[in-house]
Amino acid sequence: MVRQVAQGDESAFLTLYDCYVGRVHALTTRILGDSMLAEEATQDTFLKLWSRANTYLAERGSLLLWLLTIARRTALDRLRLEKRRPMLSDSTDPAELWQTIPDDKSLPEEARWRSMHFAVQSLSPEHRQVIELAYYQGLSQSEIAEVLGWPLGTVKTRLRAAMEHLREKWNQE
């Protein structure tokens, strides 16, 4: 399918859009918060897919992972451009609920992502916050320390502990 997109097949491109736009838009919305900005970042992500489909290498990972990596960078670039203050809320958007019931068409990784979602939700507020700021807001450990007013060592310890917890959950699946 990606090869078809690389050859200029618009129908194949729209099929991929329909398949992955929900996940891409969820990520850009998580990063940017604003739905309008998120739609722009989502659009930019898919336009990059259209123009760079020939650079995708299947041996390096799934197409969805490649697309989400592009989406994260695109949204973080937009976030820096907007010079927005990082979102400090330790709770996720109430609308962000995993309501989709897995069916036969669900991707094999679906269950693991769902578990990871709940693993993040089960972190303590402090641990969830450092993960949120580091990964979804693109802040370094020093920047997180500055934003939260915590000592750098505390940030490092909490971030490491949070990641160890998530790694443990991931490997249990």
Next chain:
Amino acid sequence: MVRDDHSLLQENIPAYALGALEGEDARALEAHLQTCESCRTELADYRAVSDSLLAAIPPRQPSPALRKRMQARLPSAQKSARPRFAWSFGQLATGGALLLLLGLNLLSFVQMRELQRQQSDVLRQLQNNQAALAMLSYPETQALAIEAEHVSGTVLLDTERNSAALVMWNLYELTPEQSYQIWLIEPDGHRVSAGLFRAESDLPYTTQPIFSSQDISNFVGIGVTIEPAGGSDQPTGPRVFKVDF
């Protein structure tokens, strides 16, 4: 590499996997990863975690308009987005009415110009005839006969007033590319142009006054030839008639 250094660097792997390790710490870990197999394995493990965070968010659909905007950016839409004229019935009717009005106006304009031209011709004929009649009524005016194969008439010559007039019967109409040209003939045979004229289309005769810039008594005759429209410097076409004074 001492064990303590390894442990310190290893502690930074989770932050590195999230992209939160910066500066010197990141460079030191990258250098260490070149030689430490266990740290590379651990990094791959944490990378799997950070990658899973990308998808560990419940799917969220954007507005349907986004798909349309996306499609509009694709090459096929760019081609079809060129402006096209879509005429509604009302626009067609208005356009037709405007064209009809324009046509009627154009027709009226052409008819008006034709009437003006005819009026101008009648006025010119009247003035020419009045000039000829005035000359005829003057006692000193000479009347010289025009005797040619197809054309007859009179040359009215008034040397005192330095004027003349031609009254010609049976002149045929020329093509638009042609014109009659009057020549005054000097004693040495040299011809001086005295004007251009066309045959009257609605009268059997044509009256043409002649006003010379030179003393008309210096000339010894008058003639008419057919020349290209706009006239010639010297006679080039067939002679219609010639009258000696």
